Amino acid sequence: MTTVRETDDTAASLRAAMVSELREMGVLQSEAVATAVATVPRHLFATGERLEAAYAANKALVIKRDEQGHAMSSLSATHIQVVMLEQAEVEPGMRVLEVGSGGYNAALLAELVGKTGTVVTADIDGEIVKRARACLDAAGYGRVQVVLADADGGVPEHAPFDRIIVTAGAWDIPPAWREQTSERGRLVVPLRMRGITRSFAFDQVGQDLVSASYRLCGFVPMQGSGAYTERLLPVADGVALQVDDQRQAFDTEALAVAVHAPRLEVWSGVSFDLPDELELFLVTSTPQMVMLHGSKALVDQGVLAPSVLRGVPALVAGGSFAYRTKRPNEETGGFESGVFAHGPEAEFVAAQYAELLRRWATDHRRRGAARIRYVPMPEGSAVPSAQIVAKRLGALEVSWS
Ligand SMILES: C[S@@+](CC[C@H](N)C(=O)[O-])C[C@H]1O[C@@H](n2cnc3c(N)ncnc32)[C@H](O)[C@@H]1O
Incomplete structure (x- = not known):
């Protein structure tokens, strides 16, 4: 039988290894966050999991699922x-919500704000609140306040x-x-838009929020009064479009025919890039860009490229659509990005899409060049331009220098 001492020793060495791994990945940047990660016993927040799982840097652990099996809390x-703590730049003495x-992230925050700071963590789910309280107490973070609330309204x-x-x-x-962020405060938030999620670090500029930071992430969706379900529009067997706008019209019959029509391949001549920045660029370039999902069966049959399996931005015009794919580039040893297009206007949508890929590669690629501005607007306001992503209570403007 393993003793408590042996478990603690193993946990400590796994924690040290995780810190090294996070440094090597380049995500750990500040000494303050590194020290917090090296200090908090994550396994005490991952009860019932193996120590190796608790200290796997890239592993989310599901805590609760709904009746359909979807994760509600993890x-x-x-x-x-x-990544988000680095975006937040938390300092000793701060008040953090x-x-x-x-429980775990709240404990990291407690380390960062120190004894003079305050950490409040709020959850909409009573079971999760109870669990977080118990884990925080067991790990020695009784000073973190755990609140049951729909935090769409903050914790006034x-x-x-x-x-x-x-x-x-x-x-x-x-x-x-x-309203509940102090004048020089910062809001770090994973925002969903047009099928992707990016974590932004917003500072207040007048009434607006502005972020120069955007990081790839995925989270369980907000519940409660701020909940929103994107529309999943079936097109054909094994093909669906994920769309933000509940009213945007699509010619699904024509698109269904297009799926099985011969495809056009256009190669961009530029190298393939990771989705981090490129997909933010693509989805905010035009409202015609929606997320295309396809089944493994259609990929195996060669009808669609593997990029559809996780969802890929697709440009849809009438009964035609285009999406990005890749092929090996013998010269560079990497990949070239390209476009597959289907439908009567395949040439047109493919050319438009390939042009976006080229523009990305020549002007913006990996430069951290996006600026994100969130402008609060009265509900129901019309958004002024196609590049602006409409939200319920405001609009998101992404500009690239
Ligand atoms: C990914 S988990 C949180 C992970 C956590 N911060 C950690 O330390 O790992 C997301 C949580 O958000 C909660 N949640 C969803 N909607 C909420 C809302 N409107 N107000 C407060 N909590 C909410 C869920 O119940 C769930 O427990």
Whole structure:
């Protein structure tokens, strides 16, 4: 039988290895966050899991599922927690609100704010609140306050906050998060838009929020009054479009025919890139860009490229669509990005898409060049331009220098 001492020793060495791994990945950047990760016993927040799973840098652990088996609450992967803590730049003495409670991230925050700071973590689910409280107490973080609340309204009784860190996939930015952030405060939030999620680090600029930071992430969706379900539009057997706008019209019959029509292949001449920045660029370039999902069966039959399996931005015009794919580049040893297009206007949509890929490669690639501005707007306002992503309570503008 393993003794408590042996478990603690193994946990300590796995924790040290995780810190080294996160440094090597380049996500751990500040000594403060590294020290917090090296200190907090993550396994005490991952009860029932093997130590190796608790200390796997890239592994999220599901805590609760709904009746259909979808994750409702999880202990997020340390990797993404570190990314967001680095975005937040938490300092000793700060007041921090965490939206969504697994306990572990709140403990990391408690290390970062120190004894003079305050951490409040709020969850909409009573069971999760109880669990987070128990784990925090067991790990020695009794000073973290755990609150049961729909945090779409923030936690006004503990406001203002120097930092609000949202750890569920938000559809929009409710006014409470802006109002409860102090003047020089920062809101770190994974925002869902047009089928992708990026974590932004917003600072207030007048009434607007502005972020120069955007990091790839995935989170369970927000529940409660801020919940939003994207539309999943079936097109053909094994093919669906994921669309933000509930009213956007699509010619699904024509698209269904296009799926099985011969495809056009256009190669861009530029190298393939990871989705981090490129997909933010693509999905915010035009509202015609929606997320295409396809089944493994259609990929195995050669009808669609493997990029559809995880969802890929697709440009849809009438009964035609185009999406990105890749092929090996013998000269560079890497991959070339290209476009597969189907339908009567395949040439047109493929050319448009390939042009976006080229523009990305020549002007913006891996330069951290995007600036994201969230502009609060009265509900139902018309958005002024096609590049602006409409939200319920505002609009998101992404510009590239
Ligand atoms: C990914 S988990 C949180 C992970 C956690 N921060 C950690 O330390 O790993 C997301 C949590 O957000 C909670 N949540 C969803 N909608 C919420 C809302 N409107 N208000 C507060 N919590 C919410 C869920 O119940 C879930 O527990």
